[in-house]
Amino acid sequence: MELCSTTLSFSSSTSHLNFQFFDFLVGKLSSTSTSQSVNSMGTSDIVLVAGGTGGVRNEEKARKMLGSDVDLVIGDITKDSTLSPEYFKGVKKVVNAVSVIVGPKEGDTPDRAKYSQGIKFFEPEIKGDSPEKVEYIGMRNLIKALKNNLGLRKGKLLFGFEGDSYRQLSWGALDDVVMGGVSESTFQIDPNGSENGGPTGVFKGIVSTANNGGFTSIRTKNFSEPEDLSAYDGLEFRLKGDGRRYKVIIRTSLDWDALGYTAGFDTEKGKWQTIQLPFSSLRPILRARTVLDAPPFDPSNLMFSKFEYDGKLNPTFVEGPFELPVSSIKAYIKDPVTPRFVHVGSAGVTRPERPGLDLSKQPPAVRLNKELDYILTFKLKGEDLIRESGIPYAIVRPCALTEEPAGADLIFDQGDNITGKISREEIARMCVAALESPYACDKTFEVKSVVPFSEPFTVDPENPPPEKDYDIYFKDLKEGITGKEALQENPIPV
Ligand SMILES: NC(=O)c1ccc[n+]([C@@H]2O[C@H](COP(=O)([O-])OP(=O)(O)OC[C@H]3O[C@@H](n4cnc5c(N)ncnc54)[C@H](OP(=O)(O)O)[C@@H]3O)[C@@H](O)[C@H]2O)c1
Numbered sequence: 001m002e003l004c005s006t007t008l009s010f011s012s013s014t015s016h017l018n019f020q021f022f023d024f025l026v027g028k029l030s031s032t033s034t035s036q037s038v039n040s041m042g043t044s045d046i047v048l049v050a051g052g053t054g055g056v057r058n059e060e061k062a063r064k065m066l067g068s069d070v071d072l073v074i075g076d077i078t079k080d081s082t083l084s085p086e087y088f089k090g091v092k093k094v095v096n097a098v099s100v101i102v103g104p105k106e107g108d109t110p111d112r113a114k115y116s117q118g119i120k121f122f123e124p125e126i127k128g129d130s131p132e133k134v135e136y137i138g139m140r141n142l143i144k145a146l147k148n149n150l151g152l153r154k155g156k157l158l159f160g161f162e163g164d165s166y167r168q169l170s171w172g173a174l175d176d177v178v179m180g181g182v183s184e185s186t187f188q189i190d191p192n193g194s195e196n197g198g199p200t201g202v203f204k205g206i207v208s209t210a211n212n213g214g215f216t217s218i219r220t221k222n223f224s225e226p227e228d229l230s231a232y233d234g235l236e237f238r239l240k241g242d243g244r245r246y247k248v249i250i251r252t253s254l255d256w257d258a259l260g261y262t263a264g265f266d267t268e269k270g271k272w273q274t275i276q277l278p279f280s281s282l283r284p285i286l287r288a289r290t291v292l293d294a295p296p297f298d299p300s301n302l303m304f305s306k307f308e309y310d311g312k313l314n315p316t317f318v319e320g321p322f323e324l325p326v327s328s329i330k331a332y333i334k335d336p337v338t339p340r341f342v343h344v345g346s347a348g349v350t351r352p353e354r355p356g357l358d359l360s361k362q363p364p365a366v367r368l369n370k371e372l373d374y375i376l377t378f379k380l381k382g383e384d385l386i387r388e389s390g391i392p393y394a395i396v397r398p399c400a401l402t403e404e405p406a407g408a409d410l411i412f413d414q415g416d417n418i419t420g421k422i423s424r425e426e427i428a429r430m431c432v433a434a435l436e437s438p439y440a441c442d443k444t445f446e447v448k449s450v451v452p453f454s455e456p457f458t459v460d461p462e463n464p465p466p467e468k469d470y471d472i473y474f475k476d477l478k479e480g481i482t483g484k485e486a487l488q489e490n491p492i493p494v
Contacts, residue, residue: 051098077138151231160328181213241267350483416483420448439474
């Protein structure tokens with residue numbers, strides 16, 4: 001993980017409790033980044049922390065609280081006009097702790113002391129925007145603003161057919177006739193030529209060395225809008241090989257005869273194959289010659305792509321007809337995939353409508369879901385948006401948050417059944433760990449401390465507990481468990 005500067009938060013405040021959360025995140029993320037502040041592509045990875053400072057949005061206060069090492073952005077996720085694309089430049093990962101604001105009906109101190117105590121019950125009400133606006137519409141806006149930056153686990157389709165998705169590109173031949181040769185090629189769609197009998201693109205033609213020629217290629221027209229592939233690690237082709245070596249050229253400039261970035265790949269005769277070409281393996285070339293001092297490939301500005309068959313250097317070159325079915329081209333995220341959207345949700349989100357639940361044993365938000373404008377219902381709908389977005393995610397659902405230090409032993413669970421308490425600092429550490437852990441990817445889980453409500457948890461500063469390896473817990477979690485399983489026959493009315 002690299003963090004040159006943290007773009008953060010749509011929030012700020014003097015609240016000590018949330019400060020702990022944020023302070024830890026910043027400290028932790030900054031320290032893991034210093035040895036490696038620029039990645040191989042020459043771009044920096046910025047982590048956006050949304051929310052997490054708890055209070056009233058106020059830049060001056062936030063700066064005082066967080067110091068000068070972070071970038072601060074003030075935005076309101078309920079208003080997409082405030083989520084300017086400028087704010088998200090370079091953001092590669094997000095920790096989202098934005099939440100509808102709840103407070104005591106009777107009012108609170110300026111630093112929200114009553115709310116922060118976490119355990120003693122007060123009669124709560126929603127302050128400001130409704131749960132629907134913050135948890136659902138706000139989440140939709142945030143995901144929309146960030147989707148391109150964070151990327152999709154299954155990759156981004158650039159051309160072709162994958163499942164029900166289809167994306168057409170306009171291809172044209174570029175053969176050695178431009179230099180007096182007689183080779184020729186086309187790129188056409190065969191409606192039944194793919195491995196499962198569906199449509200595929202087919203690059204085919206006849207290559208000849210007559211008149212000093214010897215290459216054929218096809219090239220897409222400029223994309224109408226440049227593709228931002230900065231969330232991805234390379235290009236992946238699904239194709240049926242013919243035993244020859246081909247070459248891909250990617251361009252980032254609108255000019256016809258400009259610098260390109262290339263990589264060759266070998267194919268196996270008669271076999272459908274997935275070919276992955278990492279961006280880091282691309283070589284800058286101008287008219288088939290390496291350009292030594294060229295800038296590294298910038299996947300944030302992909303304009304063109306092109307296949308080329310290079311006769312002179314290609315050991316598999318044979319004159320005559322060739323055919324290369326290509327059913328899809330997409331940008332991929334390399335394995336192991338780690339969460340790019342870590343969301344702090346809440347235990348209890350699936351419980352308000354769960355049949356047979358003893359409400360008297362449930363936390364206030366479950367009992368008062370309706371009075372609190374369906375707070376948990378909309379938190380669940382917000383979670384669903386993340387799960388459905390295709391962005392690699394982790395959803396951490398804490399039980400009641402406390403000001404106690406991290407360090408207690410933990411209980412992780414799935415299916416939304418546990419109640420208890422957990423330290424905010426512990427959740428912050430867990431979120432940072434989840435950003436780096438493939439075991440946390442696409443998992444939804446609840447967590448609490450083993451210490452009961454009635455017992456305070458303290459740490460001896462002289463003898464602090466060792467840092468946890470959260471992977472030990474993440475490893476046991478399963479994908480696909482949310483607690484909604486118990487609701488299937490009783491869908492939530494909204
Ligand atoms: N408190 C608990 O006991 C508890 C229990 C379980 C789960 N959780 C979860 O833990 C997370 C943090 O909860 P918390 O109690 O610490 O909440 P909180 O102190 O009320 O903080 C909420 C944060 O969301 C931000 N926010 C609210 N509306 C926003 C908007 N429209 N645009 C941008 N930011 C907005 C606030 O920013 P401003 O300060 O700038 O307004 C604040 O930083 C939440 O996801 C919550 O569901 C809390």
